[in-house]
Amino acid sequence: MDQVTSRIGILGAGGRMGQAIIAEVQAAGGAQLGGAVEAPGHPALGRSIGERGLTIGGNTSALAHDCDVLIDFTAPGALEGNIEAAIAGKTALVIGTTGLEAAHHHLIDEAAAHIAVLQTANTSLGVNMLAALVRQAAAALGTDWDIEIVEMHHRHKVDAPSGTAVMLGEAAAAGRGGALADLAERGRDDMDAKRKEGAIGMAALRGGSVAGDHQVIFAANGERLELGHRAESREIFARGAVRAALWLSGRRPDRYSMTDVLGL
Numbered sequence: 001m002d003q004v005t006s007r008i009g010i011l012g013a014g015g016r017m018g019q020a021i022i023a024e025v026q027a028a029g030g031a032q033l034g035g036a037v038e039a040p041g042h043p044a045l046g047r048s049i050g051e052r053g054l055t056i057g058g059n060t061s062a063l064a065h066d067c068d069v070l071i072d073f074t075a076p077g078a079l080e081g082n083i084e085a086a087i088a089g090k091t092a093l094v095i096g097t098t099g100l101e102a103a104h105h106h107l108i109d110e111a112a113a114h115i116a117v118l119q120t121a122n123t124s125l126g127v128n129m130l131a132a133l134v135r136q137a138a139a140a141l142g143t144d145w146d147i148e149i150v151e152m153h154h155r156h157k158v159d160a161p162s163g164t165a166v167m168l169g170e171a172a173a174a175g176r177g178g179a180l181a182d183l184a185e186r187g188r189d190d191m192d193a194k195r196k197e198g199a200i201g202m203a204a205l206r207g208g209s210v211a212g213d214h215q216v217i218f219a220a221n222g223e224r225l226e227l228g229h230r231a232e233s234r235e236i237f238a239r240g241a242v243r244a245a246l247w248l249s250g251r252r253p254d255r256y257s258m259t260d261v262l263g264l
Contacts, residue, residue: 006249007034008242009067009091011082012074013056014044017096020238021071022049028242034067039078064089069249071241072097079104083111092116092248096123096241098163112255118248120258121163123240127214128258130229131171134216137225138175141218143198145225147172148217152205160204161186168216169200 012018013036025033036056038044047056064085069092086093151165173180185199212231247261
C-alpha cells in the first residue's frame, strides 16, 4: 500500500525555527513541502526554499487552500489571521507559537469546531514525555514533596519563565488537582522566602547560547527526585512539529495536543 503524502505549509518560514522545519519536512517520509509564507515586509520574502522552485510568499490564505496542514511558528499577533486562513482553506493547523494569552486560546477553541488544531508550548517529543512524567509524579507524591522548576535559555530569550516551564508547572499542578496560577511561587527576592506547602517554585536562568534546559525537582526530607530535559538544538522542535503535522493531517475537527501524538 502506498504511503499517504501530506502537503505541509510553513508559517513564519523566514525565522530560524521556520528554516529548521522546512529542512525537516523535506527530509521526512510522507511529507511534501506545500509552500511557505512570511509577514509583509519580511526580508525573507521571495527567498528560494530549494524544492520544486518554491519561494517564500506572503499569502497565507492561498497557502492554506493548497495544503493539508499548516505549521505556525509566528507571533501571537498573527494567530487570528492564521486561524482564519486555515478555516477558510479547511486545513489542519499545528500551533507552536509561544506567549499566547487567554484570548488566543479562546480563538483556538472556536477554530477546533471547524478544523483539527494542535497547540503546544513545546513540540519536542522528549519535553512532552517529561510533562507526562511530572504529572504522574506530582499525583503520586504528597505535598511534603516540594516542587521546584528551573529553566535556562540563551541570553536573547525575552520571556520568563519559558512557555515550557509553564507547561511543566501546569502538569505538576494538574497532578495535584490544582491550578498553577494558585500554586506558583516566582522571584523569591525577599527576606521572607520560606516556601508555602504545596507551592510550585519557578526560576528562570538566562545566558550564553543554551537552546533550552528544564529540570523539575521533587524534594522531600532525606531524598530528591529530579526529572529533566536538555535541548541540544532546535532541530528537535522541528522534528516534533513535523511529526505532529503528519499525525494531525486528515483528523476530524477538534483541539489536540502532543500527548495525543504520543498516544499518552
